[in-house]
Amino acid sequence: MSEIKNLLILPHLRVQNANAISSPMTWGFPAMSAFVGLMQALERRLPEHLKLEFQSVGVICHDYQTQATRGGFTRSFHLTRNPIDKAGNTAAIVEEGRIHLEITLVFAIVGETCYGAKQEREQAAREVSEIVSGMRIAGGSVVPAPLGAVSRQRPWLEALDDDAEARALQFRKLRRRWLPGFALVCRDDLLTKHLAEMREQMPEASALDAWLDLSRLNHECRLTQTEKKAGELEEEVSWEIRRLPGWLVPIPVGYGAISRRFEPGEVASARDATIPFRFVESLYSIGQWVSPHRLTCPEQLLWYVDNDLDAGLYRLANDFTARYHAIQ
Template identity: 80%
Template sequence: MSETKNLLILPRLRVQNANAISSPMTWGFPAMSAFVGLMHALERKLPEHLDLEFQGVGVICHDYQAQAASNGFTHSFHLTRNPVDKSGNTAAIVEEGRIHLEITLVFAVRGESCYGADEETQRVARETAEIVSGMRIAGGSVVPPSLGKASRPRPWLEQLDDDPEARALQFRRLRRRWLPGFALVSRDDLLTQRLAGMREQSPEANVLDAWLDLSRLNHECRVKQVEIEGGKPREEVSWEIRRRPGWLVPIPVGYGAISRLFEPGEVTRARDASTPFRFVESLYSIGQWVSPHRLSNPEELLWYVDNDLDAGLYRLANDFPARHTATQ
């Protein structure tokens, strides 16, 4: 049975100059931590009369425009010109990757404001959308619809039915409204499977080897025997790109501790002297872009915080692998 009872949907948001550098090793789309951070910031900004608790967030990308130029295999970002320094020299450039997006945000919510007459719940959705329009999404600005064009689809609050069959029909209708587009989901299971397969041939293979193998295009040599009339068979060699099980991409999923937890104020020049401090590094996994019509339930779309403080893991999770396998 699904735990998600209500979905707050903000459709077709246009975001300008979002951060395209998701981690020290990946680029092309904001990290999911940026959208989870937006969810937490939005929950803090809600006025008292909006009783909403956010449980997870999903993102469907309908269009994108990376602010980068390509010259063969080399990409370079379009950078802004910084003002000159006090001596009149050109200031150092801090490289910033930017991307324009058109996305739909789907929040799993609960609270008293989720229930009531249809007119009241839609007022809650409109008020929440107005707050989001004044916030940053992955460092980018929400752009209003262009003048002279059709207005953006209205946000709405969907109350999911408790009956499984009615709920499934309800979610199928929602999926159609999110087309065309692609949703980013977690594929930790494929990383585990690839590592197991590599260790059958090379026992010393590690998770990094499996992650790199799934992140790149692998050219493989194919050799087949060709029969020749009146002569010996000869070998014919061809090179092919290994087919991957879907549109797979390397993604950051959080942070892992590389130091002990320091007491507040113990580390000099920390941003917040009243909060415990710990040095961390990025955690990586494999994600997959899937069309919304391939989702079976809301949990396959939603991302949420899944920290393990004892192990020093501060990461996000998505239930697509477990839920998708269970529905097949």
């Protein structure tokens, strides 16, 4: 039995100037931690009469427009020059990657409001949508719907059926409404598998080598032998791009500790001197963009916090692989 009972859906949100630099080593789409952070900030902003608790979040991207210029193999972000400083000198340019997005947000929620009448659920969904419209999503601003497209952005709260067949039918109807688009899921399994394959040829290969190998276009040489004359073979050389099992992308999935846990106020110039402090670095994995019609249950779409405080891991998780293999 699934633990996900209700889905709050905010369809076709238009976000302007979101952060396209997701980590020190990746760019092109905001990190999933930005959307989990939005979920947590949204829960804190809810009025008292909305009894809702947010568990996880999924994102479907329908359209994007990266604010970058491409010249050959080089891409450059569109940057803005800051005003002059107090001394009248020209301020330095700080590189900021921006992207315009059209996305659908799907939240798994629980709470008393989920079990109210249909009108109460619709009102709750509208209130949440209004709150989100005044918030930042991955650093970007939510743009109002254009005239004639307001109904396309109508939010709704879907109560999932307890019966497995009825629940599957509900989800099939939902995922059709998310087309065309692509959902970002986590594929830790492909990174582990590729590392094992690389170590068969290069025992010294590391997880970073496997991650980089999956993140780039690899041109491979193919040798084919053809018989030209009786008993004579001729070799032909061709170059092909290695085909990957899906639309794979490198993504950050959280942070790993590189220091001990400091007590509040022990580290000078910390942003908040009332909470513990720890130095961390980014954690990376492989993500995959999949069409919503290939999802079989909400768990494959949703991301949630999966920290291991003893190991110093502050990361996000997604159950696409576990649910995919369970169905196979």
